[in-house]
Amino acid sequence: MNKKNESNTLTTAFGKAVDDDQNSLTAGERGPVIMQDVHLLEKLAHFERERVPERVVHAKGAGAGGYFEVTADVTKYTKAKFLSEVGKRTEVFARFSTVGGERGSADAARDPRGFAIKFYTEDGNYDMTGNNTPVFFIRDPLKFPDFIHTQKRNPATNCKDANMFWDFLSLTPESIHQVTILFSDRGTPATYRNMNGYSSHTYKWYNGNGDYYWVKYHFKTDQGIENLDRHQAEKMSGSDPDHATRDLYEAIENGHYPSWTLQMQIMTPEQAENYNFDIFDVTKVWPHEDCPPIEIGKLVLNRNPENYFAEVEQAAFSPGNLVPGITISQDKMLQARVFSYHDAHIHRLGTNYHLIPVNRAKNAPENSYQRDGFMRVDGNGGSGPNYWPNSFNGPEPDINAADPLYKVSGYAARTPYNHPNDDFVQAGNLYRNVMTEQDREHLVDNIVSHLSNALQRIQLRQTAIFYKADPDYGKRVAKGLGLDEDEVKKLAEMTAKERENATQQ
Structure with missing residues (x-):
């Protein structure tokens, strides 16, 4: 690492000192994020422009068209038209x-998998931007650019760097749940057809009466879960780095249309208010015993793209693409993504990326006052007005399109998460109660293989976090790395800050 500058105070691009680089500015402890957080906006906007023209994240992908069919009545929960009746199909x-x-x-790399769906509804496009894991590494968007930097390449060597990777994670204990999933065999799914998809974030559904519910999406693969172990994934990466891309295309080409069953977890506001953790924390799952998933629909992919660039490479998804009946929650990561995804697409594809056929709202054409810009290839609004209000019969706002109101309170401040010990509970439960003995053996082997490339002080700090999730978990990793178990236990009993100080150079 480079030597520290004479002045070691973190600043914005224009030299203003930054008071907190871990917590976004929110209205009250639980949000929402507020727009006056210029540090967050500057950080995200710069991050999205670091790579041209490749996607900053999710660069390698495969895609296909198909349909979504409703299989259960959910009109009690949402007025979204594409979910309005059993048997209704929507192009996706x-x-x-x-x-x-x-x-x-390589498609077989150990990595989360993006799972994004664009629904071409009669109310406009609705995008569900999820992953194949139900949680994420961090809960605050201010950390996101830093996290992704550690997953990319060392700025000096231009190589992947285990020290960067584990240094950040070991200093960010909230990541332990996702790390445990990632380093299990679920981190290397056999194909895109053999993995689940999750919204990860909590969304709000609301009905025609204004009643609302908090929801999470679970797309469960009908092909069954299949994963590669570490050795199979490494072999596949060398012998066929495009195996999952090829598999999806060939399955559809041969008429073996992959499908997923959509299950929803639905929680009332009253349940959420008194729940034992923050339901908007994307590092947590909602236990199924508290909130059983209900089956509501089927996703089927039955059409390959005719041209990869036109459809897959130019496909642009954003959690801000919503329809009446569905809106966002106070989840800080989700709120930032509403800005960040759209902003990244404007940078990568241009201000009129919404006119690219794969992104166009096929069943609800644009009717706005946005004009001009690069690659405006339609009629550009013709001779109609380009301002509002006007008296020339231009499109008018519809008050009935408003989302339900909700109350916010509290101080505008950078508020840290109040219950850090919660970070270890679900990771420990996953290790003890969900994984088989073989799963645990593979998990530890995968971690040791990767973490062994990091400095010992980072190994100790990260292994202490595994220990906090479950002592057996930490002990096995410590043994695999040849670390002193007593030292690991001692570090696990420290606060995060004490642990950081104890393992500095």
Whole structure:
């Protein structure tokens, strides 16, 4: 690492000192994020422009078209028209991807998998931008650019760097749940067809009466879960780096249309208010015993793209593409993504990316006052007005399109998460109660293989976090790395800050 500058105070691009680089500015402890957080906006906007023209994340992917069919009545929960009746079908386009690698990277890399779906509804396009895991590494968007930097390449060597990777994670204990999933065999799914998809984030559904519910999406593969172990994934990366891309295309080409059953977890506001953790924390799952999933629909992919660039490479998904009946929650990561995804697409594809056929709202054409810009290839609004209000019969706002109101309160401040010990509970439960003995053996082997390339002080700090999730978990990793178990236990009993100080150079 480079030597520290004479002044070691973190600043914005224009030299203003930054008071907190871990917590976004929110209205009250639980959000929402507020727009006056210029540090967050500057950080995200710069991050999205670091790579041209490849996607900063999710660069390597495959896609296909198909349909979504409603199989259960959910009109009690949402007024979304595409969900309004059993048997109704909506055209979709889906894209699957690895997250950290470049376009030429291997499909079998250990990485989360993007799972994005664009629904071409009569109320406009609705995008569900999820992953194949139900949680994420961090809960605050201010950390996101830093996290992704550690998953990419060392700025000096231009190589993947285990020290960068584990240094950040070991200093960010909230990542332990996702790390445990990633380093299980679920981190290397056999194909895109053999993995689940999750919204990860909590969304709000609301009905015609204004009643609302908090929801999470679970797309369960009908092909069954299949994963590669570490050795199979490494072999596949060398022998056929495009295996998952090829598999999806050939399955559809041969008439073996992949499908997923959509299950929803639905929680009332009253349940959420008194729940034992923050339901908007994307590092957590909602236990199924508290909130059983209900089956509501089927996703089927039955059409390959005619041209990869036109459809897959130019497909642009955003969690801000919503329809009446569905809106976002106070989840800080989700709120930032509403800005970040759209902004990244404007940078990568241009201000009129919404006119590209794969992104166009096929069943609800644009009717706005946005004009001009690069690659405006339609009529550009013709002779109609380009401002509002006007008296020339231009499109008018519809008050009935408003989302339900909700109350916010509290101080505008950078508020840290109040219950850090919660970070270890679900990771420990996953290790003890969900994984088989073989799963645990593979998990530890996968971690040791990767973490062994990091400095010992980073190994100790990260292994202490595994220990906090479950002592057996930490002990096994410590043994695999040849670390002193007593030292690991001692570090696990420290606070995060004490642990950081104890393992500095």
